[in-house]
Amino acid sequence: MADAITADTAPARASARPAGSGDLRLRLRQNAGLLGAVALFVLFYGLYNLYHPRGFSTQVLIQNANEILTLSLLAMAQTVPVLLGGLDLSVGAVMTLVNCLASHLVAGSPAQIALGIAACLGAGAAFGFVNGCIVVYGRIQPIIATLASGAIAMGLALFLRPKPGGKIDADLSWAMTNALSDFAETYGLFEDGKAAWFQPVAWIPVPLLVLSAFALLVWVPFRRTLTGRTIYAIGSAEGAAYMSGLPIARAKLAAFTLAGFFAGAGGLFLAIQTSTGNADIPQASTYTLNSIAAVVIGGTSLLGGTGGAIASVVGALVLRAISFNFRIFDVPPLLQPLVEGLVLLAAVSLGALRALRAKNRLELFR
Amino acid sequence: MNALTVQIRPDTKPILIAAGFILVILGVGTIYTLATQGAATLLSPAYLIQQLQTGAFLGLVAAGMMLVILIGHIDLSVAWTLTAAAMTATAVGGPWAIPAGLGVGLAVGLLNGIGVAYLRVPSMIFTLGVNAVLRGLMVAQTGGFAPQTAATDAMRFIGAERVSGVPVALVVWVAVSLAIGVILTRTAFGRSLYAIGNREAAAYLSGIPTRRVTCLAFVLCSLFAALAGVMLAGYSTKAFQGMGDAYVLPAIAAVVIGGTHILGGRGRYMGTVVGVILIVLLNSVLSIMQMPEAGRQVIYGGVIIVMLLVYGRGERATS
Amino acid sequence: MSPFLALSGISKRYGGVRALENVDFACAPGSIHAVLGENGAGKSTLIKIVSGVVQPDTGAMTLDGAPVRFPTPAAANRAGVVCIFQELSLMPDLTVADNISISDPPRRLGLIDARAQRRRAEALLARLGCEDVNPQIRVRDLPLSRRQMVEIAKALGKDPRLLILDEATSALTAADVEQVYRMLARLKEEGTAILYISHRMHEIEALADTLSVFRNGRHVETFAKGQRTNRQIVEAMIGRDIAAQYPPKPERPRPPPSLEVTDLGWAGRLKDLTFSVGPGEILGLGGLDGQGQKEVLLALFGVLKGVTGTVSVEGRPHRPGSPADARRAALALIPEDRKTEGLMLPMSVGDNLVAASFDRIAAGPFIDADRQRRAIDEAIRRLQIKVGDPGDPVSTLSGGNQQKVVIAKWLMTQPRLILLNDPTRGIDVGTKQEIYRLLRELADAGAAILFYSTDYDELIGCCDRVAVMYDGRIVRELQGDAITERAIVASALNIEQEADPAHG
Amino acid sequence: APKVVSGPGAEPGCFKPWSGETKHMQWAKKPGPYRIAIVNGFVGNTWRIQMIQTAKAYAEQAGMKEKIKELKVVSTGTDVAAQLGAMEDFINQGYDAIITIAVAPDGFDRVIRLADRNNVVVVPFDNVLDTDKVMQVNEDQLEIGRLSARHILKELGSKREGKVLEVRGLPGNSVDRDRHLGFREVMGKEAAKMQIVEIVGNWDDGTAQKATADALAVHGKFEAVFTQGGSTGTVRAMMDAKHPFVPMAGEAENGYRKLIAKHANDGLKGLSYGQSPGLVAISMKAALSALEGNAMPQLISVPIPVVDYTTLKAGENFWPDLTDNFFAANAFPACGVNISAPEIMGKDAKNTQ
Numbered sequence A: 001m002a003d004a005i006t007a008d009t010a011p012a013r014a015s016a017r018p019a020g021s022g023d024l025r026l027r028l029r030q031n032a033g034l035l036g037a038v039a040l041f042v043l044f045y046g047l048y049n050l051y052h053p054r055g056f057s058t059q060v061l062i063q064n065a066n067e068i069l070t071l072s073l074l075a076m077a078q079t080v081p082v083l084l085g086g087l088d089l090s091v092g093a094v095m096t097l098v099n100c101l102a103s104h105l106v107a108g109s110p111a112q113i114a115l116g117i118a119a120c121l122g123a124g125a126a127f128g129f130v131n132g133c134i135v136v137y138g139r140i141q142p143i144i145a146t147l148a149s150g151a152i153a154m155g156l157a158l159f160l161r162p163k164p165g166g167k168i169d170a171d172l173s174w175a176m177t178n179a180l181s182d183f184a185e186t187y188g189l190f191e192d193g194k195a196a197w198f199q200p201v202a203w204i205p206v207p208l209l210v211l212s213a214f215a216l217l218v219w220v221p222f223r224r225t226l227t228g229r230t231i232y233a234i235g236s237a238e239g240a241a242y243m244s245g246l247p248i249a250r251a252k253l254a255a256f257t258l259a260g261f262f263a264g265a266g267g268l269f270l271a272i273q274t275s276t277g278n279a280d281i282p283q284a285s286t287y288t289l290n291s292i293a294a295v296v297i298g299g300t301s302l303l304g305g306t307g308g309a310i311a312s313v314v315g316a317l318v319l320r321a322i323s324f325n326f327r328i329f330d331v332p333p334l335l336q337p338l339v340e341g342l343v344l345l346a347a348v349s350l351g352a353l354r355a356l357r358a359k360n361r362l363e364l365f366r
Numbered sequence B: 001m002n003a004l005t006v007q008i009r010p011d012t013k014p015i016l017i018a019a020g021f022i023l024v025i026l027g028v029g030t031i032y033t034l035a036t037q038g039a040a041t042l043l044s045p046a047y048l049i050q051q052l053q054t055g056a057f058l059g060l061v062a063a064g065m066m067l068v069i070l071i072g073h074i075d076l077s078v079a080w081t082l083t084a085a086a087m088t089a090t091a092v093g094g095p096w097a098i099p100a101g102l103g104v105g106l107a108v109g110l111l112n113g114i115g116v117a118y119l120r121v122p123s124m125i126f127t128l129g130v131n132a133v134l135r136g137l138m139v140a141q142t143g144g145f146a147p148q149t150a151a152t153d154a155m156r157f158i159g160a161e162r163v164s165g166v167p168v169a170l171v172v173w174v175a176v177s178l179a180i181g182v183i184l185t186r187t188a189f190g191r192s193l194y195a196i197g198n199r200e201a202a203a204y205l206s207g208i209p210t211r212r213v214t215c216l217a218f219v220l221c222s223l224f225a226a227l228a229g230v231m232l233a234g235y236s237t238k239a240f241q242g243m244g245d246a247y248v249l250p251a252i253a254a255v256v257i258g259g260t261h262i263l264g265g266r267g268r269y270m271g272t273v274v275g276v277i278l279i280v281l282l283n284s285v286l287s288i289m290q291m292p293e294a295g296r297q298v299i300y301g302g303v304i305i306v307m308l309l310v311y312g313r314g315e316r317a318t319s
Numbered sequence C: 001m002s003p004f005l006a007l008s009g010i011s012k013r014y015g016g017v018r019a020l021e022n023v024d025f026a027c028a029p030g031s032i033h034a035v036l037g038e039n040g041a042g043k044s045t046l047i048k049i050v051s052g053v054v055q056p057d058t059g060a061m062t063l064d065g066a067p068v069r070f071p072t073p074a075a076a077n078r079a080g081v082v083c084i085f086q087e088l089s090l091m092p093d094l095t096v097a098d099n100i101s102i103s104d105p106p107r108r109l110g111l112i113d114a115r116a117q118r119r120r121a122e123a124l125l126a127r128l129g130c131e132d133v134n135p136q137i138r139v140r141d142l143p144l145s146r147r148q149m150v151e152i153a154k155a156l157g158k159d160p161r162l163l164i165l166d167e168a169t170s171a172l173t174a175a176d177v178e179q180v181y182r183m184l185a186r187l188k189e190e191g192t193a194i195l196y197i198s199h200r201m202h203e204i205e206a207l208a209d210t211l212s213v214f215r216n217g218r219h220v221e222t223f224a225k226g227q228r229t230n231r232q233i234v235e236a237m238i239g240r241d242i243a244a245q246y247p248p249k250p251e252r253p254r255p256p257p258s259l260e261v262t263d264l265g266w267a268g269r270l271k272d273l274t275f276s277v278g279p280g281e282i283l284g285l286g287g288l289d290g291q292g293q294k295e296v297l298l299a300l301f302g303v304l305k306g307v308t309g310t311v312s313v314e315g316r317p318h319r320p321g322s323p324a325d326a327r328r329a330a331l332a333l334i335p336e337d338r339k340t341e342g343l344m345l346p347m348s349v350g351d352n353l354v355a356a357s358f359d360r361i362a363a364g365p366f367i368d369a370d371r372q373r374r375a376i377d378e379a380i381r382r383l384q385i386k387v388g389d390p391g392d393p394v395s396t397l398s399g400g401n402q403q404k405v406v407i408a409k410w411l412m413t414q415p416r417l418i419l420l421n422d423p424t425r426g427i428d429v430g431t432k433q434e435i436y437r438l439l440r441e442l443a444d445a446g447a448a449i450l451f452y453s454t455d456y457d458e459l460i461g462c463c464d465r466v467a468v469m470y471d472g473r474i475v476r477e478l479q480g481d482a483i484t485e486r487a488i489v490a491s492a493l494n495i496e497q498e499a500d501p502a503h504g
Numbered sequence D: 001a002p003k004v005v006s007g008p009g010a011e012p013g014c015f016k017p018w019s020g021e022t023k024h025m026q027w028a029k030k031p032g033p034y035r036i037a038i039v040n041g042f043v044g045n046t047w048r049i050q051m052i053q054t055a056k057a058y059a060e061q062a063g064m065k066e067k068i069k070e071l072k073v074v075s076t077g078t079d080v081a082a083q084l085g086a087m088e089d090f091i092n093q094g095y096d097a098i099i100t101i102a103v104a105p106d107g108f109d110r111v112i113r114l115a116d117r118n119n120v121v122v123v124p125f126d127n128v129l130d131t132d133k134v135m136q137v138n139e140d141q142l143e144i145g146r147l148s149a150r151h152i153l154k155e156l157g158s159k160r161e162g163k164v165l166e167v168r169g170l171p172g173n174s175v176d177r178d179r180h181l182g183f184r185e186v187m188g189k190e191a192a193k194m195q196i197v198e199i200v201g202n203w204d205d206g207t208a209q210k211a212t213a214d215a216l217a218v219h220g221k222f223e224a225v226f227t228q229g230g231s232t233g234t235v236r237a238m239m240d241a242k243h244p245f246v247p248m249a250g251e252a253e254n255g256y257r258k259l260i261a262k263h264a265n266d267g268l269k270g271l272s273y274g275q276s277p278g279l280v281a282i283s284m285k286a287a288l289s290a291l292e293g294n295a296m297p298q299l300i301s302v303p304i305p306v307v308d309y310t311t312l313k314a315g316e317n318f319w320p321d322l323t324d325n326f327f328a329a330n331a332f333p334a335c336g337v338n339i340s341a342p343e344i345m346g347k348d349a350k351n352t353q
């Protein structure tokens, strides 16, 4: 009997392996949300460049890179707590807090500037860590804990900058918001950016490099640590993660710290880009809400467990690219908010197609 | 066991603590007014009634928000639902003003409900999109059609007037509150809200029409926001862009401070009422004390965190 | 042999409930030690203490003679104590490979090495004969039986010195169980201590070297294999004698069908199913797990979209669009997973019991508190649910009692057609017997019952007829004396019985 | 890039230099017609909507229409990065002038640098920048505070004690700061004994109404009120609390002016100054003038349109039949900008009753 049973587990096999699927198809299916976001981005950004008088040029790329960096960093920030199954409603406020801090610290001698930058990134991470402590040790739901701590961050930002102002090192500001060649020229690197070997990369906008650096040097390695993996595990099934002996508390602390770090980086860049600190409450909440929208458009589930920061960056790009088109096409100005709202609603509703296609309604609940 | 220990249901504790905190706020405010004015103005009936009157608008929004939070969702579109209802009501004018305003609420609620319950887009993001669309509509309408914005007499009546000293707005709030209290505890719909909030799949497989219940919760939420908008327009004698902005986060905060679990499934309506009063008084006292915005924000956030810490830390995912 | 792990004087209370009381317990390396007891006897609590999930109120624990304390599961794992929990501890959104190496993944330069991790998963799954599971697939997309195998592979990967299986085989099919037996035998030879918890007596018989019986939080006795008869063991467990596990099947002619299904199809997973059940009848659904049995039940209950074919209930066409519709047509479904599909865990027992019958306890639009209380009391009495107060959260009940709550909830609706999806999973013999009796009573009272089970024992014992499914079809319908273990297993594997006379 | 030149500039009656020290700037003359972009920030309030409508209407007027090849308006929301991006985009698209209401008073250095390189005229107005590198158009906010204080003191006669309510605007905004400073400067000098109670009204009727109600409940009686915005709400709160009408200074909302007209005799001796949405028209005009090669003041001071209860005239500087929300001050005859508010906000006859 036993032999007969083990000899044939074919039906079970059929159900475990999707029929005839290669790993690539499996991957594609597991990342359907991201693919949709990429398609949207190609559509919106392609249209914009196609009709822009200087479309597909370095200038336009630089300008767009400056526009997207802060939001992209905030989208990355938001992703990490979302993967846990939480939300961080304080990312916009932390961005603003660090923005105000930077307007005090990032000026002076090169050493002072470097120290100031480190302090800003550290402050963002520290605030995120405090968020994490409230969530882990206070056992308050992330969404409400960060709603509250966001208000506190905003208050602190207002203390630092009761009104907009401050100064950021002008060279830094120029170097960070232009092409790599301008960066080299500003700091006298690579023969003022004229070195022959340097030319093939000279056109790359610095903000894009910064974004890639955060994505590839911070997020990608982090995702492959045990702590990073644990974040996914918690979002997928917290109880199971605990039972599996994973470092729950550490991962939660790390997630919020990382969120604070990315949000702080966003605030720092905003300061560098604008040379000021500005404790603008509506702007902070706009960024927070847009970061959530970016995460969703990127295909990360708000329930946690699946998705990633890179996908959220694509989501942020989609969000931005939608409004790029208003500068090209003649949409009556008072209809623009309506059009933007409708496109946003449509973009976030794309995931609904999956729900409508689901043949087993139980799959919808999770 | 200590015989004197009074048994308090766990979901009553937040309500008592919040009520206690209200007394603290009044106390601090009174100390301030005594020191600066030499009078305990905050304890006068006139002041308290006025707070309840302005609190009624937030109270209505929070009541709707609570229904949605109970099923584990959230409605971020209340700000512009409120505004759109008010602006539509005043634009229509005449006897149809209030029905038109409520009609906007109904329509928005249905849209939200369909998006969340049938299309299963996360409510957080779908209502955010609906909010953007409503804002767009109102901008287009103001710019393109220059609608009339004066509140009708009926709106003035429910928003601003008093009947033998009692604000009508307060009466409306109390009536809505009683209705919700009964709905939540004594009707199948109310029970279904809790069931869905605890585990939607189980509720669905129990034969609860989860999609319809979810939809209805969103409709009620938008309707209450619309009612608040119509009344607020009456109170201000007019509707204006952005009149709802100040209501979203305070409504969520009031619900949570009242002990409702932000992820749904648990909470008593009484808590939301107490939470609303707490938020309204806190804002008022901070305004009276001329607290700068920075301090206000810090206190606001601090109060929420401290309250939730005092309520007792939530349990773990597994126990 | 000196014990590998020893507990002395362990007690644990949950509020007013005494889960364990002054327990002494020991297990030895190189042997399989079965832990028996009815639902709520404290078995899971015992192993949760051993594996660091909960802390005992009193008592001490030694490992290899040295005193130990495990504040977390991670600490227990480090000491070689690995547990496969009753509630699966897999992360559904992570891949199989991720899950298997979740707590200690192979690393290169400090970062997780995906390739090595995948190879490791393949190797471990191969040890369990599960080469068919693609390590890159998400656990969410696996059927429950495969998930349990992944769970076992995950535990194996931790190189346990003490391996605990808490009803880890409850959803496994015979084929998988066989693999697990072999794996356990191998581990035993290598000197691993094994604690095995199961409510399936035949598994215990086949495996255990030593048996310990728990009752009401106390360790009743420990004895070696073969020292007691099954009957004595059951008596020790539940404190009384179980004369007959299964109620007798009535001899009566096949009733006219009340549920008629013709050419039922769905999304390529169900293919042309035709069957019928009549009032008073229990129709079993058999076969390996994942052959579409669950889908049949869901299709009838209105959960699936795009169902083809015709279904009629009591002569009327039946096309429910939702469980709410199905309920109105007097159907009931006891779902597969009571924790996620059957119960609102944080809510009270009472609230859960009435969740499907608001219309029955309401007077007009309002719920009648009095009627509600009576309905709840009645349900608790009828199924003998062990509960302190109906206001307690249902999460505090033991698994068996939770399952009873699910069943009671549906009985309150007075269903005419009852669909059961493996309702005795993780349920003790005593409760199982009660459920079998209940099913028979319901049938006798005129209900038609469709009963899917992974345990062919109970299909044989309970059902008037058994339809065996393979790959979305009914391959065989067995009736009366034809319902035998051999016939069920053979049909389940879609082997012609005649062609396979040598085995058995 | 513009050259710094000596004044006087073109049309000094309209483009009035801020002060004696204001320098003049001159851009290289460009041939018309021009492409102009307006980069607005926030859009969800009546003022901004009225501003956009004014811009569109003004571009259609004879004298303007010929000079403007294209007018593009975008609103970027309260997001400085998006606003900077939009401005840079229009520079890249080759627009000739960019008119903007800045989301923040700083941070435009990079855009200004690019604009100068590409000979694009950037004109911030309303919320202006803390820089002297671009031509800007505004009303003198300090002066608004001062004249409000002077009006109140004048109406109070010889009374110099008691409490004055000051309803401030959006915290952190430079307009709020300047109006506050101007008000305090005069009050401090001439009525040091009066106690000023400050509350935050966010320039919003709802907030102002609630904050005023609270202040009235606690402080009882005020001798005078200065409200930066949400003026209608401030007055409503006083009426609701049965507070007697007192001398008051506030914004140019039509509703506020209606109330003044109605209750002036009961004591609402109101002053209404206007930060006009019509500033956008003057900014457009200034941009065109600069593109035509004229010397222009770097900071253009637009006369503050002020009326008080003695100079209110229905159908001229307020409209009893129109809605409360729009801003009544919209025309600047000295500049030939004569788009009256009803033309913009009440063009649908049905709604104007």
Ligand SMILES: Nc1ncnc2c1ncn2[C@@H]1O[C@H](COP(=O)(O)OP(=O)(O)OP(=O)(O)O)[C@@H](O)[C@H]1O
Pocket (backbone or CB within 6 Å): A136, A137, A238, A239, A242, A248, A249, B316, B317, B318, B319
């Ligand atoms: N049973 C559990 N299920 C899920 N997560 C858990 C569980 N037990 C602990 N954790 C996680 O591990 C973290 C650390 O646990 P630990 O017991 O040290 O917390 P703690 O804050 O010290 O609790 P307490 O103060 O109650 O002892 C917790 O914050 C929680 O996130």
Ligand SMILES: Nc1ncnc2c1ncn2[C@@H]1O[C@H](COP(=O)(O)OP(=O)(O)OP(=O)(O)O)[C@@H](O)[C@H]1O
Pocket (backbone or CB within 6 Å): B319, C014, C015, C017, C018, C019, C037, C038, C039, C040, C041, C042, C043, C044, C045, C046, C086, C395, C396, C397, C398, C399, C400, C401, C426, C427, C428
């Ligand atoms: N977290 C908890 N809170 C309260 N009571 C609990 C908790 N966990 C277990 N109990 C109670 O402790 C007792 C022992 O439960 P345990 O889960 O150990 O039983 P078991 O023997 O594993 O039963 P089963 O066979 O159903 O798995 C039961 O009465 C149960 O209700």
Ligand SMILES: [Mg+2]
Pocket (backbone or CB within 6 Å): C043, C044, C045, C086, C166, C399
């Ligand atoms: Mg157990």
Ligand SMILES: [Mg+2]
Pocket (backbone or CB within 6 Å): C040, C044, C086, C398, C399, C400, C426
């Ligand atoms: Mg159990």
